[in-house]
Amino acid sequence: MTVLLDAPAEKDTHVAGLLRLATAGSVDDGKSTLVGRLLYDTKSVLADQFEAVERTSRDRGLDQADLALLTDGLRSEREQGITIDVAYRYFATPQRRFILADTPGHVQYTRNMVTGASTAELAVILVDARKGLAEQTRRHTAVSALLRVPRVLLAVNKMDLVGFDKDRFHEIEAEFAAYATALGVQHHAALPVSALRGDNVVEPSADLAWYDGPTLLEYLESVPIEAEQRPDGRFPVQYVIRNQATDYRGYAGTVASGHLEVGDPIVVLPSGQRSTIAGIDLLGSPAGRAAAGQAATLLLTDELDVSRGDLIAPADAAPVAVQDVTATVCHLSERPLNVGDRVLLKHTTRTVKAIVKEISAKLDISDPLAAASADPAAGAEADEFDWDDDAPVTHSLHANDIGRVVLRTASPILLEPYASDRETGSFLLIDPASGDTLTAGMSGDPLGVFS
Structure with a gap:
C-alpha cells in the first residue's frame, strides 16, 4: 500500500528542508505523466487514489496505469488530456519536503503559469526529445526569467522514443543553455528522462549509461535553495x-x-515612527531572530500606533x-485592463486605491527569437523580448x-524593485466592485527590457 505524505505544516518558503517548484511544458510533452511518475515512485500516492487511476486506465483500454491522471484532477482536464488549472501537490522524501505547482502548457493559460511560478524557487520545464525547444518551451523559459525564478531545469522527456540518443540530448541541452543564458537565467541545467517508463526520474x-548526472529526484533533493534574498x-x-x-501588545505577520x-x-512605515525590537515570538515561544518566510509576532520597546498594512523595517x-x-x-482576468481604470492595489498586507495612468507597451515572447545563436562564452547578449510600442489607442491588456x-496610487506604498526582492x-x-483579481504586477523592469 502506498501512502500520501502529510502536507507541510509550516508555511516557511525558505527553510532548507522545503523546496517550492513549478512544472511547465508544451502540450503532449508528458508533463502530467512526469509529475505522476515522480509522485508514484516516491510513494506519495494514496492506495485508493491509485486504484481509481488503474480503473480509469482500464476503462480507456490501456494496459497500464496512466500516471497523468494523478495530477489532471478536473473533469475537463481528463477529457481533453491537458492541464488547465494550477494543481498543487505536496510530497516529501527523507531529504526534503516539496510543494509542486503543476502549471498548464497551453498559451491561453499563460496566466496560470505566472500564478504557479510566482513563488517557485525552481522551474522544471519539459520538452519532447523528438521536437526539441518549441515555442511554448521558450515562452515558459521567458516567463520564468521574467518572474526571476532562481533556477530553471530542462527535463528532456521521451528519450526512449529517440533511442536514448546521447547526441540528441546534448543538442537540445546546448540550445536551451544558450537561450536561458541570453534571458539572464543564472542557474540552469538539463537532464534526460522517460516519464512513461520511469527512466532517470x-x-x-x-539505457542512459552515458549520462553521469543526477536523476530528477536527486537533483530536486540536492539543489541549493536561496535562504534569503x-x-x-x-x-x-x-x-x-x-x-x-498582561499588557501584551504584539504585531503579527510573516517576514517577507x-x-x-x-x-x-x-522604523514603522509609512508613519516613520521609530523603536527597537524588544522580543520575537515564534509559534508562541520566544526567539532571538525571525527570518524570511517565518510567521512571527514582534514586540517593541515603545507603544506605537501600528496597524494592519504598516511595514516594519x-x-x-x-x-x-x-x-x-x-x-x-x-x-x-477575462475583463480587460484599460487606461483610466480605477482599481485596488494590494501590496503585502496593504491595499490602496489606484488608477491606471498608462499602458505603454505589450511584450511579445511568442517568437523563437535569436537566443540559440547567442554565444554565452563570448558574452553575447540578445534582446530576447520584443515590446510592441505601437499598441492600439485603446491601450488595453487582455487575458x-x-x-x-504606469499606476498612480491614492496613498504611498512601500513597493521596491522586483529585481531586488x-x-x-x-x-x-x-x-473594487467584484473583488476579483485582475492583474499580477512586478515593480520596475525585472529584465531590463524597457529601454
Whole structure:
C-alpha cells in the first residue's frame, strides 16, 4: 500500500528542508505523466487514489496505469488530456519536503503559469526529445526569467522514443543553455528522462549509461535553495495582538524577506515612527531572530500606533514610499485592463486605491527569437523580448497579455524593485466592485527590457 505524505505544516518558503517548484511544458510533452511518475515512485500516492487511476486506465483500454491522471484532477482536464488549472501537490522524501505547482502548457493559460511560478524557487520545464525547444518551451523559459525564478531545469522527456540518443540530448541541452543564458537565467541545467517508463526520474536507467548526472529526484533533493534574498528585514503587519490583562501588545505577520533580530532598531512605515525590537515570538515561544518566510509576532520597546498594512523595517535600511509606479504586469482576468481604470492595489498586507495612468507597451515572447545563436562564452547578449510600442489607442491588456503599465496610487506604498526582492516588489490589481483579481504586477523592469 502506498501512502500520501502529510502536507507541510509550516508555511516557511525558505527553510532548507522545503523546496517550492513549478512544472511547465508544451502540450503532449508528458508533463502530467512526469509529475505522476515522480509522485508514484516516491510513494506519495494514496492506495485508493491509485486504484481509481488503474480503473480509469482500464476503462480507456490501456494496459497500464496512466500516471497523468494523478495530477489532471478536473473533469475537463481528463477529457481533453491537458492541464488547465494550477494543481498543487505536496510530497516529501527523507531529504526534503516539496510543494509542486503543476502549471498548464497551453498559451491561453499563460496566466496560470505566472500564478504557479510566482513563488517557485525552481522551474522544471519539459520538452519532447523528438521536437526539441518549441515555442511554448521558450515562452515558459521567458516567463520564468521574467518572474526571476532562481533556477530553471530542462527535463528532456521521451528519450526512449529517440533511442536514448546521447547526441540528441546534448543538442537540445546546448540550445536551451544558450537561450536561458541570453534571458539572464543564472542557474540552469538539463537532464534526460522517460516519464512513461520511469527512466532517470527516481531511479537511474541502464539505457542512459552515458549520462553521469543526477536523476530528477536527486537533483530536486540536492539543489541549493536561496535562504534569503536580502539581509534587510521586511515585516508587513497583518494583525495586532492585544492582551489587556498582561499588557501584551504584539504585531503579527510573516517576514517577507531578510531577517529581524531582538535589539534591532526599526522604523514603522509609512508613519516613520521609530523603536527597537524588544522580543520575537515564534509559534508562541520566544526567539532571538525571525527570518524570511517565518510567521512571527514582534514586540517593541515603545507603544506605537501600528496597524494592519504598516511595514516594519530596519531603521537604517528602510524602503522609500512611492505613489507613481511603473511595472511589468501579467493580466489574469477575462475583463480587460484599460487606461483610466480605477482599481485596488494590494501590496503585502496593504491595499490602496489606484488608477491606471498608462499602458505603454505589450511584450511579445511568442517568437523563437535569436537566443540559440547567442554565444554565452563570448558574452553575447540578445534582446530576447520584443515590446510592441505601437499598441492600439485603446491601450488595453487582455487575458494572458504581459505589458508595461504606469499606476498612480491614492496613498504611498512601500513597493521596491522586483529585481531586488520578489516579495516586496510584487503586487495585485483588484476589481473594487467584484473583488476579483485582475492583474499580477512586478515593480520596475525585472529584465531590463524597457529601454
